[in-house]
Amino acid sequence: MQPLALRSILRRRADVRFRVIDREAVVVRQSAAEVVVLNEVAARILTLADGSTSLESWVDVLAAEYEASRETLERDVAGFAAELVEQGLLEVA
């Protein structure tokens, strides 16, 4: 699985519904009748995936929320986003 380019724009797939509970996300994939729970960072990324902002802008947002280097955030965001695409939760807009 290749990390995504930071200029990529992702959105939640149409069949995905989620609820944030104590910073984690309970996610339902309606098409697969599947329930998954995402940790805090993955839940945050799911929230940011609005189909109009790039991964780079997500890094900007997260840089204000987490004490981590930009390099680390860029690597983690690209990696997490790719995982969520592979899990069928996000897609390229």
Add this chain to the structure above:
Amino acid sequence: MSFGEQFLVHPDLFPARRSGETWGERELVIDLPGGPYLFTGLNAGQEAHVRRRFGSFCGLGAGSPPAVETRFFRAAEADFREIDTRGWEYGLDLDFGLAAVRVAGLRLMARLDWRPGLAAAVWTPDAGGEAFAGIFENAFRALVSYRLLESGGVVLHGAALARRQEGGGAFLFLGRSGAGKSTVSRLGMERGLTVLSDDLNALLPGELPGAAVATVAAATAVVKLPFTGDVGEPGAPSPPHPLRALFRLEKSAEEAVSPLSRAEVVGCLLACSPFLNTDPYRRETLVSILSALVPRSLPAYALRFSLTGRFWELPELA
């Protein structure tokens, strides 16, 4: 496959409203959470088999106005496909709508309609017998699930076991088919616990008298439903038990518990909520109710257990 095609010869002729020729004039009341549930349009044989299946749950609440009426109608044998049930895992086909839910199953068609209050109808070619009791129960399970949601509660696939001492509370073990609910139930019975149901139980909000707020989730109660799996019979009604702890089942060669986050608990409950977890019109309400039923004080764990039953010695199950 479109709705009803698995079970019905002409799914496009599914009844559009509660009407038809009833089987008879017999009726009975069953009182479960969300009820009383009134069933009408039955013949004597059908009524007798339902009473035999649900035992002392029948007749309770007969003095109270029914919360829901379900009317039974005749259907033709030719309306239903013949299905070879050998090795077949039974399931219902549901078609979700905002004002109605349609249900198709083995020799069964049913509607739940909100107008705005909930009313239900069942069509079957089965005049009575053991098969009818199964048809009745399949429709009833769906009905209770929807009705309970209106009361702020949920029906869950899981085994509930209660300590026999008064105020001992109940443990809930969650998992889909094959997770080990019946095994946990049998192992618990060997250790003197009471199995409420090893298949479906209700989780309801509400304070329970005598519950120790500091040690149990007193805001959530487990209520027995007469829908059992491999262990036991429907038996008799049981009073609500305060929920002591919740366990997500995982089969293993050894015993171990690990705590679950609140999100993981809600996710587990959502996965174990039959019918409603695939209903797009009610899933948001379901998640809200599940979140409300899971206070931060509720002990919740992933439980890896073996067939030795030693997990009952874990401090989390004391």
